Amino acid sequence: xxxxxxFGSQFSHLIARRVRDLGVKAEILPFNTPAIxxxxxxxxxxxxxxGPASVLEKGSPRPDIDVFSLGIPILGICYGHQVIAYMLGxxxxxGKHREFGKEVLAIKQQSDVFKGLESKEQVWFSHGDQVxxxxxxxxxxxxxxxxxxxxxxxxxxNIYAIQFHPEVTHTKKGTRIISNFIFKICKAERDWTxxxxxxxxxxxLKSQIGKDHVIVGISGGVDSLVAGTLxxxxxxxxxxxxxxxxxxxxxxEVKNVSDTLRKRKFDLHVIDASKLFINRLKGVIDPEQxxxxxxxxxxxxxxxxxxxxxxxxxxxxxxxxxxYPDRIESAESSKHASKIKSHHxxxxxxxxxxxxxxxxxDLYKDEVRRLGGVxxxxxxxxxxxxxxxxxxAVRIVGEITYDRLCILREADWVFIEELKKAKxxxxxxxxxxxxxxxxxxxxxxxxxTYEYIVALRAVDSVDGMSADWHKIPNELLEKISSAIxxxxxxxxxxxxxxxxxxxxTIEYE
Ligand code: XMP
Numbered sequence: 001x002x003x004x005x006x007f008g009s010q011f012s013h014l015i016a017r018r019v020r021d022l023g024v025k026a027e028i029l030p031f032n033t034p035a036i037x038x039x040x041x042x043x044x045x046x047x048x049x050x051g052p053a054s055v056l057e058k059g060s061p062r063p064d065i066d067v068f069s070l071g072i073p074i075l076g077i078c079y080g081h082q083v084i085a086y087m088l089g090x091x092x093x094x095g096k097h098r099e100f101g102k103e104v105l106a107i108k109q110q111s112d113v114f115k116g117l118e119s120k121e122q123v124w125f126s127h128g129d130q131v132x133x134x135x136x137x138x139x140x141x142x143x144x145x146x147x148x149x150x151x152x153x154x155x156x157x158n159i160y161a162i163q164f165h166p167e168v169t170h171t172k173k174g175t176r177i178i179s180n181f182i183f184k185i186c187k188a189e190r191d192w193t194x195x196x197x198x199x200x201x202x203x204x205l206k207s208q209i210g211k212d213h214v215i216v217g218i219s220g221g222v223d224s225l226v227a228g229t230l231x232x233x234x235x236x237x238x239x240x241x242x243x244x245x246x247x248x249x250x251x252x253e254v255k256n257v258s259d260t261l262r263k264r265k266f267d268l269h270v271i272d273a274s275k276l277f278i279n280r281l282k283g284v285i286d287p288e289q290x291x292x293x294x295x296x297x298x299x300x301x302x303x304x305x306x307x308x309x310x311x312x313x314x315x316x317x318x319x320x321x322x323x324y325p326d327r328i329e330s331a332e333s334s335k336h337a338s339k340i341k342s343h344h345x346x347x348x349x350x351x352x353x354x355x356x357x358x359x360x361x362d363l364y365k366d367e368v369r370r371l372g373g374v375x376x377x378x379x380x381x382x383x384x385x386x387x388x389x390x391x392x393a394v395r396i397v398g399e400i401t402y403d404r405l406c407i408l409r410e411a412d413w414v415f416i417e418e419l420k421k422a423k424x425x426x427x428x429x430x431x432x433x434x435x436x437x438x439x440x441x442x443x444x445x446x447x448x449t450y451e452y453i454v455a456l457r458a459v460d461s462v463d464g465m466s467a468d469w470h471k472i473p474n475e476l477l478e479k480i481s482s483a484i485x486x487x488x489x490x491x492x493x494x495x496x497x498x499x500x501x502x503x504x505t506i507e508y509e
Pocket of ligand 1: 386387388389390430464465501505506507508
């Protein structure tokens with residue numbers, strides 16, 4: 001394993017991705033993780049990430065000094081490059097000008113970390129400070145016009161550092177540099193393959209769970225589906241899957257997901273609570289109130305199911321489909337961030353005293369999808385767009401009624417089917433229909449209509465934190481609009497949303 005000490009760079013995830021894509025496990029840890037803890041994890045190499053601070057600032061982040069005595073190879077990147085030099089006796093100065101963007105790197109000395117590179121290479125910088133004097137024993141191995149010490153090494157001590165970012169694609173041979181570090185210097189083995197990951201997770205789950213029983217909540221999304229399937233492979237009938245039909249799910253969702261799980265002989269409990277949810281949401285139009293009602297009702301239904309249907313099993317664990325970015329983001333999320341929406345997350349384990357088990361906690365989304373492929377889950381389910389916990393409720397602006405849910409479910413289905421037919425679906429991060437609380441006048445077959453407006457939203461995004469509206473070709477938009485108005489009773493007008501996030505959010509509520 002390679003450990004990445006995170007000094008606050010927005011690219012730390014990218015470093016981890018690059019290492020994993022090269023077939024080696026990577027784990028991101030806080031910059032100040034004690035050396036003793038790092039040693040226990042037995043990594044073959046440590047990468048210090050970049051970060052927004054200046055080592056010259058008081059209180060700026062420092063690693064445990066003992067990390068340098070572990071005898072484990074170290075690669076410093078950007079802030080990492082500066083902090084190593086500074087802590088080991090070098091000097092840093094505020095640069096006269098900041099370097100941002102592409103630069104030409106001139107390699108001055110042969111180094112294992114630069115094997116396979118030309119004498120001049122395009123790299124990508126983003127820094128203000130720079131190393132002006134190296135500690136004893138260290139040697140500059142590359143520079144640029146604006147940065148004399150753009151890379152250095154102390155080969156006998158296995159310490160290497162670069163001022164630029166090898167993890168971004170603008171550094172042309174960046175992956176080669178990371179590969180040189182992990183294979184030539186750290187002598188890592190290429191054993192992080194999805195098959196290996198699947199086998200390891202299943203065997204760990206088997207030994208962790210033993211003869212106990214586990215509950216998993218199935219949401220219909222990829223993560224809980226993959227987590228559940230891994231658990232089923234590990235403990236079979238000791239797993240009990242609960243899928244709550246809130247009445248707020250997409251068309252055919254309950255059937256598709258249940259069929260997939262039942263085919264695999266899961267002990268699956270599909271709880272039809274749609275009437276309860278829709279009754280509780282009657283007359284509610286405030287988005288936050290909707291979210292709260294759904295969250296509470298969900299927990300209630302879940303608890304009730306456990307107390308009745310699962311009473312006879314000695315359940316010890318509650319499984320969640322938490323993935324790696326969820327963990328990192330919640331650990332780093334600021335207490336001061338303003339609350340935009342209350343997310344619908346299950347807090348049952350706390351209430352019922354279960355132990356939490358998170359089978360895919362170390363994986364990124366695309367790794368989860370690949371893992372789902374290895375587990376032979378249907379492609380359709382694995383590659384579906386994200387869907388919010390509160391479901392269609394946050395896509396019906398205004399009151400939720402059974403009729404309005406039917407209209408939206410149908411319009412959404414027509415929209416998604418047309419995108420799939422046109423092969424546009426896979427180009428989009430998330431697409432869905434929204435039902436507005438407005439009726440307008442139309443004309444159909446010479447008769448006046450007075451019906452609802454459907455808004456279509458399709459966005460390109462990486463993580464849902466920011467998003468751009470997707471440029472659906474005009475001809476396709478026209479086809480979708482005609483299909484919706486033609487096939488969905490109760491709709492006579494279709495709008496396309498061209499707002500970015502921010503300022504708008506992706507969902508409407
Ligand atoms: P917003 O609307 O906040 O959405 O821009 C960002 C992403 O998060 C999804 N989303 C949710 N996911 N529970 C979830 O699991 C929720 O309560 C929730 N609200 C929004 C949304 O679909 C988008 O992908």
